[in-house]
Amino acid sequence: SQQGEEDPQALSIQEGENATMNCSYKTSINNLQWYRQNSGRGLVHLILIRSNEREKHSGRLRVTLDTSKKSSSLLITASRAADTASYFCATAAAGANSKLTFGKGITLSVRP
Amino acid sequence: DAGVTQSPTHLIKTRGQQVTLRCSPKSGHDTVSWYQQALGQGPQFIFQYYEEEERQRGNFPDRFSGHQFPNYSSELNVNALLLGDSALYLCASSFTSGGTSYNEQFFGPGTRLTVL
Numbered sequence: 001s002q003q004g005e006e007d008p009q010a011l012s013i014q015e016g017e018n019a020t021m022n023c024s025y026k027t028s029i030n031n032l033q034w035y036r037q038n039s040g041r042g043l044v045h046l047i048l049i050r051s052n053e054r055e056k057h058s059g060r061l062r063v064t065l066d067t068s069k070k071s072s073s074l075l076i077t078a079s080r081a082a083d084t085a086s087y088f089c090a091t092a093a094a095g096a097n098s099k100l101t102f103g104k105g106i107t108l109s110v111r112p
Numbered sequence: 113d114a115g116v117t118q119s120p121t122h123l124i125k126t127r128g129q130q131v132t133l134r135c136s137p138k139s140g141h142d143t144v145s146w147y148q149q150a151l152g153q154g155p156q157f158i159f160q161y162y163e164e165e166e167r168q169r170g171n172f173p174d175r176f177s178g179h180q181f182p183n184y185s186s187e188l189n190v191n192a193l194l195l196g197d198s199a200l201y202l203c204a205s206s207f208t209s210g211g212t213s214y215n216e217q218f219f220g221p222g223t224r225l226t227v228l
Contacts, residue, residue: 033216040200042116042221043155088154099145099168100204100217102154 005103006089012109019076021106023089024069030094032065034074037086037105046074046087051094079110114139116205116220124226125193133188133223137205143167144186145217146178149200161186162208190225198227 007022023032031050035043049056049065049072056063062075076083086107090100117136125131137144143162147155157170161180180186184205190197201224204217 035219040151040222040224042202043204043219045216045218048216090154099157099160099170100147100155101157102147104152104154 006087006106008106009104010107010109012111013079014111015079015081017079019079019083019108019110021074021076021087021108023072023074023103025072025089025091025101026070027091028094029067029091031092032063032072033090033092033100034061034063034072035088035090035102037088039085043088076108079108081110081112084108084110116203116218118201118203118220118223120223121221122224122226124228126228127193127195129193129227130189130191131193131225133190133201133203133225134185135188135203135205135220136185137203138218141205141207141218142184143206143208144180144184145204145206146186146188147202147204147219148172149202149222151199155202158188193227195227198225200224 005024013019029051033048034046037043047058047063049063060077065072086105088102088105090102116138119134145160146158149155158172159169160167164180175191177189200222202222203220206217
């Protein structure tokens, strides 16, 4: 079964715009990670946020975590055509020692 | 510094056959996890190896088995292949110290398995 539920399922924006993707989960977590996948290839690790953190930045990425609402968001600022990919959130449950549970993913299309 | 590598890239098998997939973790990593990703879905956890032992297992039948070698590399074996085993198989490596995993997992490019 999949814990993370990403929203929306698909997103299409113009280059230069910001893209916001949301993820909700059901059980307590140790951390939440976001990944990018291009055309069914391997997953690229984007960012990890721990359960005691509320916000984290990495370059053009901003991730927030609200453990009371069991939700996270990924913001990509000033999007580029190269950001076109599928994005997944993955949760590691408390005590589960690094097993990741993924959602179904969000397909982001950035139009040039 | 090589990242996670997997072989082969693609594989075609027929129902009932057996397959072995291979993974070498990122340098400095000692823990290997395997995931199955069906088309249009997120990856599903199969199992994880640390210190040459299976530490956790997802909801997969015993037809799926694995092994970890002293150099931390790993194999995934699938017996009696079914059409539904067609998927992208992903290997991820991470670092565990003193029994605590640092959780950040780095994925390889995957092996695309097609079962005919």
